[in-house]
Amino acid sequence: MAEPSSVLVASILGEYGAATRKELERVLESGEPRRHLYEPAADYPRRGGRMLRPSICIAATRAFGGRMDEAIHSAVSLELMHNAFLVHDDIEDESDLRRGEPTLHAKHGVPVALNVGDGLLVMGLTPLVENQRRLGPHLSMRVFEEALRMARESVEGQAIELGWREDNALDLVEADYLEMILKKTCWYTILYPLRIGALIGRRDRFELDRLIRFGFFLGAAFQIQDDLLNLIGDADRYGKELAGDLFEGKRTLMMIHALQQSGTADRKIVGEVLGKPREERSEGEVRWLRQWMDASGSIEYGREFAHGLAGAALHEFESAFEAVPDSRDRRFLEALPTWVLERA
Amino acid sequence: MSHHARIKRPHLTRTAPNRGWAGIFGSEEPAGNSPAADRIGTGVGLGYRVIEEYIQLGQNAAQAFSAAMPQGWPTPPLGGMPGAGAPFGAAGAGGWASDAGPMFDEFTRNWLQMWQQWLSWYGFPANWAGAEGGNGTGASAAEAPPFExxxxxxxxxxxxxxxxxxxxxxxxxxxxxxxxxxxxxxxxxxxxxxxxxxxxxxxxxxxxxxxxxxxxxxxxxxxxxxxxxxxxxxxxxxxxxxxxxxxxxxxxxxxxxxxxxxxxxx
Known part of the structure; x- marks a missing residue:
């Protein structure tokens, strides 16, 4: 009997996550300088996490006909780069918590954390070079090109979001938000692992652009749900500070919707609150923002929006994967749109 | 012939099929006409607009890149996304149009040299990249031929x-x-x-x-x-x-x- 989809997702995340962690430990070798580089570099990867990205990479590789060992270096590389991005994101966002513990820069200071983030990026490149032994020069080069593409899209998306905060942008629309998360989130969370999985599994004989609509809708639903959990989630399970996005002045879909629904007076207040540096934004002001969002119906709006995008992802899955035979890995990928909405 | 009244299907209150995204995850609310369905439909439509525009940008970039490419270079394999036709990552849409050939030549040459150097540090044979005949490693494989x-x-x-x-x-x-x-x-x-x-x-x-x-x-x-x-x-x-x-x-x-x-x- 086939596993229920929620069980299947949890099972594959556990299975492929464990394989990735094992290989990750090999790459995260200890050396000198230990205290200011290698130990803090291993900190975030060892805090746990769902290993969603490497699991998608491995599942896509297998669904397209490859083996786990052919994808493992790319999966490890992705997880290291993800952790590098997290270290730098936490500095840029001035976040206090990551996976339930103080952020790296809160523990070690910004200069050390910045360098650790750089180190994790460099470590993330090493497995891509090691791909050469298993995949040969052509495929390993193609994976490298995809990694370059993903990194560029991600930093462009991050720049757009940081720019909004820097400019205290208040006149954004939903399409602006979707374009930003397409670059910031969808590429490295969904599209890149899917694309390299198809690349490896089909030996560069699959039209990768067929995956873009599915990857975009799934990644967008994932990001909106993540933003919702930041506002309404369970603090213990979420691992980051609740309402942290409001403290950081992030322009989430809910924030954009609430601004659109507001009159001049409320927009003025919001503009003043969001225009302050983070450390000057009080808890009372953040509480007011949260209530203002509720009153604007923005939480419900975000939830409905995420459901719609997840539905579109399900719809697009069929055309993206029509040439892929049924397998446990294919069913895992198909179950992800539902899973992103169910996760707490 | 029976005098019993013929059993009929109850009259439906809705006048259109239930299509839409609202009910896809088990909502009991009819999906077609509710305000929620309208909002969701708008969101999905917006999503399609954004991604189609993005794909169009890529196709424009790929066409410009393809037109400016020197003879003998592989046709960009994918036209769907910005930079997709560029074997070495993203380029802004239209960024290749004016001087794609020389810029690409230079970029590729430098990139291949860097890659070869890197591989040589790791002890791999360093001659493979050049041995591709200068057509880059992003070349897609040929169409699968008919079964012979x-x-x-x-x-x-x-x-x-x-x-x-x-x-x-x-x-x-x-x-x-x-x-x-x-x-x-x-x-x-x-x-x-x-x-x-x-x-x-x-x-x-x-x-x-x-x-x-x-x-x-x-x-x-x-x-x-x-x-x-x-x-x-x-x-x-x-x-x-x-x-x-x-x-x-x-x-x-x-x-x-x-x-x-x-x-x-x-």
Whole structure:
């Protein structure tokens, strides 16, 4: 009997996550300088996490006909780069918590954390070079090109979001938000692992652009749900500070919707609150923002929006994967749109 | 004839089919006409607009890139996204249009040199990148050719397929099988010491065709593949690589039974 989809997702995340962690430990070798580089570099990867990205990479590789060992270096590389991005994101966002513990820069200071983030990026490149032994020069080069593409899209998306905060942008629309998360989130969370999985599994004989609509809708639903959990989630399970996005002045879909629904007076207040540096934004002001969002119906709006995008992802899955035979890995990928909405 | 009233279907309050996204995850609310469905539909429509515009940007960039590309360069394999046609990552839409050729030449040259240097640090052979003939490593493989050698049940087990030779490559395929089998070979080059990797199906659980080899005999390349009697129906493929440089030189497909060739191949 086939596993229920929620069980299947949890099972594959556990299975492929464990394989990735094992290989990750090999790459995260200890050396000198230990205290200011290698130990803090291993900190975030060892805090746990769902290993969603490497699991998608491995599942896509297998669904397209490859083996786990052919994808493992790319999966490890992705997880290291993800952790590098997290270290730098936490500095840029001035976040206090990551996976339930103080952020790296809160523990070690910004200069050390910045360098650790750089180190994790460099470590993330090493497995891509090691791909050469298993995949040969052509495929390993193609994976490298995809990694370059993903990194560029991600930093462009991050720049757009940081720019909004820097400019205290208040006149954004939903399409602006979707374009930003397409670059910031969808590429490295969904599209890149899917694309390299198809690349490896089909030996560069699959039209990768067929995956873009599915990857975009799934990644967008994932990001909106993540933003919702930041506002309404369970603090213990979420691992980051609740309402942290409001403290950081992030322009989430809910924030954009609430601004659109507001009159001049409320927009003025919001503009003043969001225009302050983070450390000057009080808890009372953040509480007011949260209530203002509720009153604007923005939480419900975000939830409905995420459901719609997840539905579109399900719809697009069929055309993206029509040439892929049924397998446990294919069913895992198909179950992800539902899973992103169910996760707490 | 019965005098009982004829049983009729109850009259539906809705006048249109229930289509929409709202009910897809189990909502009991009819999906078609509710305000929630309207909002969700708007969001999904917006999502499609954003992604289609993004894809269009990529197609524009790919067309501009393709038009500006020097003769002999591979056509960008994908036109769907910004930078997709550029083998070395993203370029802003239209960014390639004005001076794509020289800029790309320079970028590629520098990139390949850096990559070779990097590989040499790691102890890999450093000559592979240049050996691609200067056409970059982002070149997509050729279209899968039509299936060429065919074996029907009842024919002798050892079957000599017809030649699939290019102008200066002579290739013969020998399939050792009792099943209905088609075979195709895409051989772009063949030199040095080629080796045929085991053939595998898209489904990783299916057994692979491991008994396969390529040899040079009497002026032609001979590909021999032995297929077990109980090999499941599927399309299997394997890569021909140069054992020394590890450069791919071609691909072999074998279709067993009535398996459909995967249409996703490009």
């Amino acid at each position: 050698a065919t074996h029907q049940p009842g024919a002798p087990r050892s079957h000599a397929g017809r030649e699939a030779a290019t102008s200066d490559l002579r290739v013969r395929v020998q399939l050792d099988t009792s099943q209905r089998t088609d075979c195709a070979v895409d051989l772009r080059a063949c030199s040095g010491t080629p080796a045929l990797n085991e053939l595998r199906a898209p489904d990783p659980d299916l057994p692979r065709l491991a008994d396969c080899r390529i040899d040079f005999e009497a002026g032609e390349w001979v590909i021999r593949i032995s297929i077990p009697d109980d090999q499941p129906d599927a399309v299997y493929s394997g890569v021909i690589v140069d054992e020394v440089t590890a450069l791919p030189q071609g691909t072999v497909w074998v279709r067993i039974g009535a398996a459909e060739p995967h249409t996703g191949a490009s």
